[in-house]
Amino acid sequence: MLRPGIILLTTALFLISCQTQKGKKSASEFEVPDSVLLAETTTISEEAIDEIVQNVSSPVEMAALIKELGVPFSTKYLATTNYVDKYNTSYKMAYSLGVFGADLGYLNIYDKSTQVVDYLTAINKLADGIKVGQFFDFETLQRLSTSRENIDSLMFISVNSFNNMDAYLRENSRGHLSALMIAGTWIEGLYLVTQVASEKSNPELAERIGEQKVNLDNILLILNNYKQREQVTELIDLLNELKNEFDNVEITYEIGEPKTVEQNGMIMIVQNEKSVVNITDDQLNKIIIKTKQIRNKLISA
């Protein structure tokens, strides 16, 4: 009597589990060499980590700033996808996932659909590798990338996929992979903006680079939580070298009251409290050089 019910339920569960994989291979078919399922031994609470993660600005903003400054698109700023097959540890996969996520943001902002497919393919492979492929709808993104008309959906699904992958990793005791992904995204975004600054002197770019001091502190806070892992420690050491270059950058604040204006029929609040970044040419050059060294070292196969 019970047997047909059990079969029905088992079949339904099987179908649901297949559906969540979006027609992909089972995660168990992918080898993840290091022990990704080790229990996390964190020193900061998950709630605090979650809050710090939210306090790292999006690479999309960096890419948008560069575009608004009239800097032409260039593939030379992008990380190559040629080494994806050589990223064979969960550490490398998570870090590179972040790197390619930042590059995808840059490509999307410049609406470069031809190159997007390469990056979508690489991201899909890495996401499967660390078993978060169910949050990356490769087929839909690939389809959307074929037309300019779909840029809003493409942007939304791309960014949202990364937000979901990140949240899933942190909720499933794989916070160290989330931390690596966030670090990869941030370093690639910083590399992009520093490379542009090395070619085009612009005070707004210099200021944006200087204020990354705050983001770097946040990323180090997150990574330090997983410093018992050797590969995370290596990354922390590299980022501490970069922190040394940022240490002399000064950020000061001016007080002011916000005012409300109407612009194109929409309310806009204009903040009058200001942050001012004091960064010298020498400090900027040192940050540019160090960022390039670290970024190139980390994306090498």
Add this chain to the structure above:
Amino acid sequence: MKHLILILFTALFTFPVYSQFGPGFVEQCAINSGKDATYLKDFQVILNAAQPEQIQPIARYPLVLSKNNIYRFSVCTPEDSPGKAILQLYDSNKLIFSSYNKDTGEEYNPFNFLCQKTGIYHVFISFMDGKEGHAVGILSYVTR
């Protein structure tokens, strides 16, 4: 065997709970922010009704905003939500703006924020009159 059935049954029928919003609702809300807006993140909120003599439930989200950027804040409340959502932007403990003015009853959804100070801000989402409800807040980057 009974335990197995119970586990399977529970797993099967609790699965849809993870989908709090209809398909595409968050995406549509993000796209409705405008052609000049690029989606950055969303804040999905589900809150219970306020109990008598208790503080109204509020969801709070930290976020970092960068100087010289214009951000757009919008909030979408599905039709089946008993309460209508209010989104407020805070800098430390100081309210910068609210999508709803309680005194005049006017709504400002979406609204833009020209940030002049890079730092940590907070988005608060609650529901009018302390009702229960669910809603999605969207943060977008506005192209100048």
